Amino acid sequence: MNSGINAVLEAAKNTVIQHEILLNNLSNIDTTGFREQTFSLILDKKKNNVLKNKEYYLKPVVSYSDKPGSxxxxxxxxxxxxxxxxxxxxxxxxxxxxxxxxxxxxxxxxxxxxxxxxxxxxxxxxxxxxxxxxxxxxxxxxxxxxxxxxxxxxxxxxxxxxxxxxxxxxxxxxxxxxxxxxxxxxxxxxxxxxxxxxxxxxxxxxxTSNVDLTKNLLQSIDCCRKFDFYTSIVGHDIENNNLLNKFVDINS
Structure with missing residues (x-):
């Protein structure tokens, strides 16, 4: 699998993590003293065992908002x-x-x-x-x-x-x-x-909970759209690979 598709799969994975966090925030909107979880991506390094070096990747970070509830x-x-x-x-x-x-x-x-x-x-x-x-x-x-x-x-x-x-x-x-x-x-x-x-x-x-209802709803919808976009890219890649394999089989 090429590096481009790997990046798309990683982005899809992070989108799923973010969506789960948003859903948890929304489910606790009436929970007394609940702290809204926040999601962000930071550049980090991980070791590439094959190439014997380190490469950058986007690392998901989950924290909590200091914004007070009412x-x-x-x-x-x-x-x-x-x-x-x-x-x-x-x-x-x-x-x-x-x-x-x-x-x-x-x-x-x-x-x-x-x-x-x-x-x-x-x-x-x-x-x-x-x-x-x-x-x-x-x-x-x-x-x-x-x-x-x-x-x-x-x-x-x-x-x-x-x-x-x-x-x-x-x-x-x-x-x-x-x-x-x-x-x-x-x-x-x-x-x-x-x-x-x-x-x-x-x-x-x-x-009260410090969850921002409107923000979390909009971000949740955005996550769904992004995930659909990423899965469509992967689907097209699989389809293209299948067509390529058929073409190779026919001409082999």
Missing amino acids: IQETNRLLDIAPLQNYWITLKNPILNQEMYTRNGHMSIDSKNRLTVNNYLVLGEKGYIVIPNYENINFLEDGTIIYTIKGKKKYLGKLKLTWLRSKDVKKNGYSFCYDIFNKTIENKKIKENNELMNEKKIKSKSLE
Whole structure:
């Protein structure tokens, strides 16, 4: 197969990858805190084992958009919307590792601990126990206050992690993300330099998905058209090769 057709097949493959990403974005347009995936191609090198050299090719790169979703007020005491690039930190008890989400639709488990989709929400000093959620208030920095008999009691502070969407990766849970190691140093720098009065969350609210419906629909249609174009080129090439083989057979 010639290099031209190989390039067409590679382009078709990348188009399929992009289309799957767009469809996933569209299917999560109503998912709280969902981050839109983006697709791009960059020039990279790969080793050619036959020619013993390196050649350039277009490498697909999938990342996430930092564009914030809109904030919707819910008036529900256990709902919070992370602001800027702050993420709610959860604990995966099975893998014993941290996960990150912008889905602030929280609940309380049988042990009065804060959870998101049954995963424990981490505070700066461990899990957060809520004695009576009807009397709690989330402050803008993530501090949780419990009011009883007119007196306010400190319950804890949410562990809010500063992350760029380009440095997160999807894990096996639809509402959670993991981080690459390279973000840890940047995260520490942010934590050391942040202002104490910086607004990190908005209470009684949720962040909607940041998926751009119109853009994803148009790009999805464009992908379908491109794929049809690429497959037609390959089809014509196969047809021409068949005709050439018949001609050779007749004249041999």
